[in-house]
Amino acid sequence: MAVTSTIENPALARAQTRSVGWRRLTRSDRLWALAFATPYVLVFAAFVIYPICFGLWLGSDPATYRQLFADPVYPSALRNTLIYLTVAVNLKLFLALLLSGFFMRKGWLTKGLLVIFILPWAVPAIPGYISIHWMLNSQWGLLNNAIWSLLQADGPPWLDNSALALGSVIYAHIWKWLPFWTIILMAGRMAIPLELYEAAKVDGASALDLFRHITVPMLASLYLVCTLLSSIWALGDFNAVRFISGGGPALSTHVLATLGIRNAFEIGNPPLGMATVLSALPLLIPLVILLMRQLKKGQVQL
Amino acid sequence: MAAAALGAFLIVWSLVPLYNMVRVALQEKEDVFSSNVIPVAPSLHSFWTVFDTSYWLLAKFWTQMSNSFWIGVVVASLTLIIGTLTSFTISRLRIRQGWMLTNAALMTYVIPMSFLAIPFYGIMGKYGMTDNPLAVIAVEVTFATPYAIFIFQQYGASIPYELDEAARIDGASPPQIFLLIYLPLMAPALVAIGTYALLLSWNEYLYAFLLLSTEGKLTVPVGLGKFLNSDEAPWNYLMAAAIVYAIPPMVIYYAFRRKMSTGLTMGGVKG
Numbered sequence: 001m002a003v004t005s006t007i008e009n010p011a012l013a014r015a016q017t018r019s020v021g022w023r024r025l026t027r028s029d030r031l032w033a034l035a036f037a038t039p040y041v042l043v044f045a046a047f048v049i050y051p052i053c054f055g056l057w058l059g060s061d062p063a064t065y066r067q068l069f070a071d072p073v074y075p076s077a078l079r080n081t082l083i084y085l086t087v088a089v090n091l092k093l094f095l096a097l098l099l100s101g102f103f104m105r106k107g108w109l110t111k112g113l114l115v116i117f118i119l120p121w122a123v124p125a126i127p128g129y130i131s132i133h134w135m136l137n138s139q140w141g142l143l144n145n146a147i148w149s150l151l152q153a154d155g156p157p158w159l160d161n162s163a164l165a166l167g168s169v170i171y172a173h174i175w176k177w178l179p180f181w182t183i184i185l186m187a188g189r190m191a192i193p194l195e196l197y198e199a200a201k202v203d204g205a206s207a208l209d210l211f212r213h214i215t216v217p218m219l220a221s222l223y224l225v226c227t228l229l230s231s232i233w234a235l236g237d238f239n240a241v242r243f244i245s246g247g248g249p250a251l252s253t254h255v256l257a258t259l260g261i262r263n264a265f266e267i268g269n270p271p272l273g274m275a276t277v278l279s280a281l282p283l284l285i286p287l288v289i290l291l292m293r294q295l296k297k298g299q300v301q302l
Numbered sequence: 303m304a305a306a307a308l309g310a311f312l313i314v315w316s317l318v319p320l321y322n323m324v325r326v327a328l329q330e331k332e333d334v335f336s337s338n339v340i341p342v343a344p345s346l347h348s349f350w351t352v353f354d355t356s357y358w359l360l361a362k363f364w365t366q367m368s369n370s371f372w373i374g375v376v377v378a379s380l381t382l383i384i385g386t387l388t389s390f391t392i393s394r395l396r397i398r399q400g401w402m403l404t405n406a407a408l409m410t411y412v413i414p415m416s417f418l419a420i421p422f423y424g425i426m427g428k429y430g431m432t433d434n435p436l437a438v439i440a441v442e443v444t445f446a447t448p449y450a451i452f453i454f455q456q457y458g459a460s461i462p463y464e465l466d467e468a469a470r471i472d473g474a475s476p477p478q479i480f481l482l483i484y485l486p487l488m489a490p491a492l493v494a495i496g497t498y499a500l501l502l503s504w505n506e507y508l509y510a511f512l513l514l515s516t517e518g519k520l521t522v523p524v525g526l527g528k529f530l531n532s533d534e535a536p537w538n539y540l541m542a543a544a545i546v547y548a549i550p551p552m553v554i555y556y557a558f559r560r561k562m563s564t565g566l567t568m569g570g571v572k573g
């Protein structure tokens with residue numbers, strides 16, 4: 001994801017590159033273009049279009065949806081998905097916005113801290129999540145061991161209580177992905193021309209003024225793109241729930257992505273699993289449309 | 303002062319789950335079930351068990367490491383080949399239908415990978431491709447290529463088009479321009495995207511979990527997941543294996559962090 005300065009007019013720049021050197025393709029050029037584009041077209045047709053069509057066909061029977069909506073696990077999975085999307089994504093991005101400012105400080109101490117701060121992102125997701133899962137074990141986990149040795153009291157049953165288990169999933173998500181979004185927003189801050197800050201400081205603006213009147217408006221469109229993209233990824237996230245709570249206790253912390261896989265493979269009913277996934281489309285499609293509209297404005301590129 | 307407190311908090315926040323991994327790995331199997339915070343008698347025994355695969359759940363660990371590695375290498379290579387060919391067609395050959403390719407990539411990028419798992423599994427079953435690494439490679443290439451195309455197009459925009467025109471006047475054909483001008487100038491982007499695809503594949507769990515079943519064909523994350531379902535739950539071995547598996551990507555992250563420009567590191571990451 002790259003950030004272009006809002007001061008340039010991206011539409012103009014694009015129009016210029018398009019007109020320069022635009023010429024008619026020769027016949028041999030067209031054949032080469034066809035040959036060069038074929039691999040991707042084949043991959044796209046075989047592994048994107050075909051699965052989409054097959055998936056829509058699998059989930060096309062209205063009776064499957066009646067069965068799905070009658071399932072007592074479904075409403076809680078839907079509710080968890082909404083909580084996961086709103087709480088985890090927005091809390092994480094707000095923290096990333098604040099921390100990106102903190103990490104803009106100069107000096108080797110901040111740089112060294114950033115190296116440590118990046119670690120959760122550099123470690124593959126599965127080991128990190130497995131470790132958190134065991135860390136939160138109510139009887140033998142590190143967290144409750146620490147609570148016991150500090151306070152001589154039993155810690156809460158992190159993964160045996162629905163609300164705490166969902167909170168644990170959200171914690172793991174934030175732990176894993178906060179560094180990534182902090183770095184994205186740092187890149188966004190670096191793209192803001194320093195002269196803006198200097199000019200404002202000359203005019204006597206306070207640090208809060210600088211944040212409110214320069215940083216926030218200059219980062220707004222990047223922040224929105226981050227929110228949308230992160231929501232789309234969180235909607236499809238399978239690993240956090242799978243490895244932190246496993247959907248438990250008593251299937252109460254499933255989200256649509258994990259419930260779909262459970263219905264299709266553990267219960268062995270692929271159409272029901274597909275219906276579970278497709279029922280997330282009313283959430284996915286508006287996010288995608290908003291994202292496309294933001295990307296079209298051209299201030300933020302993927 | 304406030305900055306120091308925040309810094310200290312961030313260190314604890316970032317390191318606690320990782321410390322837990324090391325702490326458990328340094329313990330003996332029976333000591334895992336104790337209420338200590340610091341390992342009582344730390345030993346490297348579980349790491350030795352991982353290295354000589356002397357525990358039954360770890361028997362195929364190194365085979366799985368090599369599976370993960372080779373799947374990653376093939377995914378990275380195919381992503382680079384398909385990605386560069388496509389972006390060359392769009393931005394250097396400048397075909398009129400280029401926008402369709404860009405939109406196809408964009409569409410793939412915004413579909414959550416897990417949403418296609420059920421039909422993809424069905425299709426691979428029809429073709430008799432389950433328990434075949436090629437099926438995992440296919441899906442990982444499919445989901446790594448869109449980002450590769452975006453980055454190649456952005457990076458390629460900095461290569462002057464006059465170079466292509468000059469080469470054409472000298473009689474160069476499109477494949478010659480591709481191989482002799484485009485690819486060498488794209489080298490930094492190739493390194494970044496190759497790393498991105500390698501890590502995406504190394505970290506991928508869901509498809510490998512669904513599609514592969516033979517013990518000797520699994521990738522490491524699937525092997526680690528199987529530990530959780532076993533009755534014994536030998537946490538010290540599991541954590542030691544997880545650490546060994548996590549080291550290569552960490553080395554890559556820190557080795558490449560400085561070499562890649564900020565814009566390019568960004569994608570190294572799609573969940």
